Amino acid sequence: MKIPSFGQVHHPYKLASEQAKQIQHSKEVKTDQVEISQxxxxxxxxxxxxxQAKIEALQxxxxxxxxxxDERAVAHRFYQYWNE
Incomplete structure (x- = not known):
């Protein structure tokens, strides 16, 4: 019995290595940059x-x-903020 081929058969290891190369290449191309104004x-x-005095006292x-x-005060402030 002859089984006809229905397209290319990809080897799973070869496919995985090709995907890894593509991912590595895309990582090399993309860079992030942050600029903070003066x-x-x-x-x-x-x-x-x-x-500054208040910060030092809290520290x-x-x-x-x-x-x-004070958990209740914090929750109340969140409630006020989100319901304004």
């Missing part, structure tokens, strides 16, 4: 003194293990 950089460097509480989160 205004944004300036804003990062400038911190209000009253805010001391966290380091000492004394900072407690």
């Amino acid at each position: 205004d944004s950089k300036d804003m990062q460097m400038t911190v209000d003194t009253s805010r 001391k509480q966290i380091d000492a293990g004394e900072y407690q989160v």
Whole structure:
């Protein structure tokens, strides 16, 4: 009995290696790049003194293990934000 061929038969290992080459080639071509404007950089460097004092106080509480989160207040603020 003769079985006619119905197209090309691909070897699974050869197909996998060809796909791996294509993936590797696509990784080499694509690159990501991020640019931060000078205004944004300036804003990062400038911190209000009253805010800086608050940040330092919170950092001391966290380091000492004394900072407690009020879950209800956080949930209430999320609720207000999403329902405005």
